[in-house]
Amino acid sequence: MYPFLSLFALLLILDFSSLASPSGKQDLPVLPRPIFSDRRFVIGSSDVGDGGSDNGAGDAAASGGAGGELGVGGGGAGGGSSGDHGDVSPEDAELVCASWRFAGEANNLAPWGTVPPECGTYVRKYMTGKAYDLDLQIVAREAASFARSLTLAGDGKDAWVFDVDDTLLSNLPYYAGHGYGLELFNASEFDKWIKKAAAPAVNYSLKLYNDVLNLGFKVFVLTGRSEAQRDLTTRNLNSAGFQVWERLILR
Numbered sequence: 001m002y003p004f005l006s007l008f009a010l011l012l013i014l015d016f017s018s019l020a021s022p023s024g025k026q027d028l029p030v031l032p033r034p035i036f037s038d039r040r041f042v043i044g045s046s047d048v049g050d051g052g053s054d055n056g057a058g059d060a061a062a063s064g065g066a067g068g069e070l071g072v073g074g075g076g077a078g079g080g081s082s083g084d085h086g087d088v089s090p091e092d093a094e095l096v097c098a099s100w101r102f103a104g105e106a107n108n109l110a111p112w113g114t115v116p117p118e119c120g121t122y123v124r125k126y127m128t129g130k131a132y133d134l135d136l137q138i139v140a141r142e143a144a145s146f147a148r149s150l151t152l153a154g155d156g157k158d159a160w161v162f163d164v165d166d167t168l169l170s171n172l173p174y175y176a177g178h179g180y181g182l183e184l185f186n187a188s189e190f191d192k193w194i195k196k197a198a199a200p201a202v203n204y205s206l207k208l209y210n211d212v213l214n215l216g217f218k219v220f221v222l223t224g225r226s227e228a229q230r231d232l233t234t235r236n237l238n239s240a241g242f243q244v245w246e247r248l249i250l251r
C-alpha cells in the first residue's frame with residue numbers, strides 16, 4: 001500500500017485483496033487503491049459528493065452498533081433534528097463523520113488528503129477504541145472461516161497472499177504520532193518510521209496467518225514497500241511473529 005498509504009489504508013485493513021484464491025478457481029478481486037491527494041475534505045460544503053453522502057447515510061446507520069461502542073463522550077445517534085449543513089452539532093458531527101468514514105472505506109470518496117478537521121476526534125476514538133479492534137476481529141474471523149471452507153488441492157499451489165502495511169503489521173503507532181490523519185501524509189516521515197522496523201503485529205492477522213499456515217496454505221507476502229526495504233521489512237515481520245513465507249514480494 002505504501003506510496004498510496006492514507007489513513008484509510010488502515011481502515012481498509014485486511015481488505016479482501018488479502019485473500020488468495022486456491023487452485024486458481026477464482027479470480028483475485030481487484031480493488032481500487034485509495035489515491036493520495038492534498039485535497040481537503042470539507043464537511044457540509046458542496047465538496048461532499050451527492051452520491052457518496054446518499055450511499056453513506058443508510059449504511060452508516062447500519063454500522064451504528066460499532067460506533068456506539070465508542071460511546072465515551074459521543075452523543076450516540078440521538079439528536080438528528082438539525083438538518084442544516086452549515087452548522088454541525090456534536091451529535092450530527094458523529095453521524096456525518098460515520099458517514100464520511102463509511103464512504104472512505106467503501107472507496108466512494110474522491111481522492112482526499114486529510115481527515116476533515118471536524119472528524120479528528122471521531123477518527124482518534126475509532127482507531128483507539130473498541131470499534132477498530134472489533135472491525136479487525138470480524139474481518140480476520142470471516143477470512144479464517146473462508147479459508148476453512150476451501151478444499152485444498154494439495155498440488156503446492158494453494159496460496160494465501162497477505163499485504164504488509166496495516167494488514168500484517170500495524171502502523172497505528174505512526175499515525176498516533178501524526179494526528180490520526182489530521183496531518184497530511186508525509187512520505188519521508190513515514191519512511192523514518194518504517195526504518196525503525198518496530199511496527200507491531202495486527203494480532204488478529206497473526207492468528208489468521210498461523211491458521212492458514214496450519215491449514216496447509218503457502219503464504220506469499222506482497223507489499224508496495226520497495227526492494228531496498230527488504231531486510232528491515234523481514235526483520236520487522238520476524239520480530240512481530242511472522243517467520244515463514246514462500247516469498248516476500250516487494251516493488
Ligand SMILES: *[C@@H]1O[C@H](CO)[C@@H](O)[C@H](O)[C@H]1NC(C)=O
Nearest residue numbers: 184185186187188189190192
Ligand atoms: C515531511 O517531513 C520532513 C521531515 O521528515 C520535512 O522536512 C518536510 O518538510 C515534510 N514535508 C511536508 C510536505 O510537510
Ligand SMILES: *[C@@H]1O[C@H](CO)[C@@H](O)[C@H](O)[C@H]1NC(C)=O
Nearest residue numbers: 130133137202203204205207
Ligand atoms: C488484540 O489486541 C487487542 C488490544 O489491541 C485486545 O483487546 C485483543 O484481545 C487482542 N486479541 C487477541 C486475539 O490477542
